Amino acid sequence: MKFHLVSGACGFVGRNMVKRLLATTTDKIFIVDNLSVGTHPSTWLDNFSSTFNKDLEIIGKDERLYFWKGDFRKLLHKLTDTPDYLQKEYGLQFDKFADVFHFAAIVGGRAMIEGHPMIVALDLAIDAEFFYWVCEHKPARVMYPSSSAAYPISLQSTTHAIALSESDIDFKKNLGTPDMTYGWSKLTGEFLAQIAAKHYGVSVACIRPFSGYGEDQDLTYPVPAIAARAAKREDPFEVWGSGKQGRDFVHIDDVIDCIMLAMDNISDGSAINIGSGKLTSFLELIEVFSKIAGYTPTIKPLLDKPVGVHSRYSNMDYVNNTFGWKPKISIEEGMRRVYEKQKSNLK
Ligand SMILES: NC(=O)c1ccc[n+]([C@@H]2O[C@H](COP(=O)([O-])OP(=O)(O)OC[C@H]3O[C@@H](n4cnc5c(N)ncnc54)[C@H](O)[C@@H]3O)[C@@H](O)[C@H]2O)c1
Structure with a gap:
């Protein structure tokens, strides 16, 4: 029996991912969210029912979904200090997580990104703790959501705007300045993903979604x-x-499709765009x-x-040509x- 982990699972992308995993697999899913933005699963799951094992909420009649409510960093500390914490504390029977999707982040819209840049900078802390644990735990596969905000803002101005290609971020020579602390945290997260893959042998895929809706x-x-x-x-x-x-607006169902594609095809921490190209x-x-x-x-x-x-906006040529993927x-x-x-x- 596979056990997946989804952080930030009650937010916009996270809950759509959880619903997809429930619908397309028979696997178990451990979800984490502090509900600072996201809402309780009872608000977005049909036929909701649950029981508790201590503070862990077990959701659904088939008991496939386990909800740990709290700060992901707290859970990561527990898992780092006691690698078999979930087994000892809750009696869960599994060795390693299979797929790990890391959506816990302080995101918000433009008002948050420009109005509270130091709150958003806490994403650096969440991601650093996350990748530290990932390199210790070594799950089968990891997905890190970067963002189109990681691209150099100099390529997105009134006078000089281009369709952004994956190669416009090159850690060996060309980074530019990303969009505020949000973009910096995503760019740093991508770098950590590549370190995790190269130095610790972890399979990691990164994605750069444009404006998911x-x-x-x-x-x-x-x-x-x-x-x-x-x-x-x-x-x-x-x-x-x-x-x-x-x-560049792209529907969440297409985003989830492309995330699955990235998980199946990328393991070296590199990133692909997810957009419409328009x-x-x-x-x-x-x-x-x-x-x-x-x-x-x-x-x-x-x-x-x-x-x-x-x-x-994105240049989707690389994704189209390599994987034959286009939004539906x-x-x-x-x-x-x-x-x-x-x-x-x-x-
Ligand atoms: N939505 C998009 O179009 C888009 C585009 C680019 C990148 N992304 C990335 O995808 C990820 C998810 O984005 P989203 O749109 O679902 O955002 P969201 O705000 O809807 O979801 C984030 C979730 O994380 C939770 N969270 C925040 N801090 C936490 C913490 N310390 N511990 C536990 N939970 C915490 C929030 O409660 C929320 O449910 C983010 O990393 C974001 O940068 C999203």
Whole structure:
């Protein structure tokens, strides 16, 4: 019986990963989250039921999901001090974790990244503790989510924006300056992943998702927030900055597909992009949603709001050519799903 570990499992990417693992495997899954942002599994799992073994919540009739609520760093300390802690404390019967997905991080939207950079810098601590434990424990495979924020911001400006390729980050010669403390922590995490692979023989895959979105994302992120306002037919329609700044939006189902692909094909700590390869401005996003809602609002720019880099989008050639992978869900289809969800929330 395989036992997987998912940290940050109650957040946006984590819970989608857990649902995928439950649906596509018969394996057991140990999940960790301090619920600082994420919500309890009872809010995102169907037919929820649970029992407790001390402070460990065992979820579902088939008892495949184990929820440890708390700071991942605390658990990592326990596992580092006592490698068989889970066996001794809870009687769990397994030797090593199989797949380890590490989503615990302080993320937030633009307001968090620019407004609280030193809180976000704590990701450096979480990731350092994580990779230290990984190199001791040696699980079968590890997934580290980096981010498009790791790319040099000089390649994403108003006058000089390019589709970002994996080779635009080269630890041997070309790093540039990533996006705030968030980008630095992701770049450092990738470096630690490569050290774990090369010096400790751990199988690690890194991913650089661009702007993941989905029906169950919270309203601090632009896609659901704009969808919710379109569903209420906001007019004038507020946009942060001029709205001409753009991102590369990719649906969470495609993100999870590509994560699985990365796990199966990458072991040396290197990273692949996960994006659509298309740049969509926030003005275009508002247009997509207002079209679905059936009206044409006046745009009201909010020039005092943080907007980040001007244009951030992926070059997906490497992933397409190497693995034949492309996202399946178009912007129109994905955004319609988000809109329908926000519309139903109004009722
Ligand atoms: N969502 C995206 O499009 C995207 C893009 C690029 C990278 N990523 C990366 O993917 C990972 C997950 O992102 P997300 O969008 O799901 O974010 P999220 O904020 O929704 O999820 C992070 C989860 O980690 C938990 N957490 C935070 N600190 C913790 C700690 N110390 N101990 C235990 N749990 C803790 C939070 O409660 C939350 O549930 C992050 O590393 C993020 O940088 C996401």
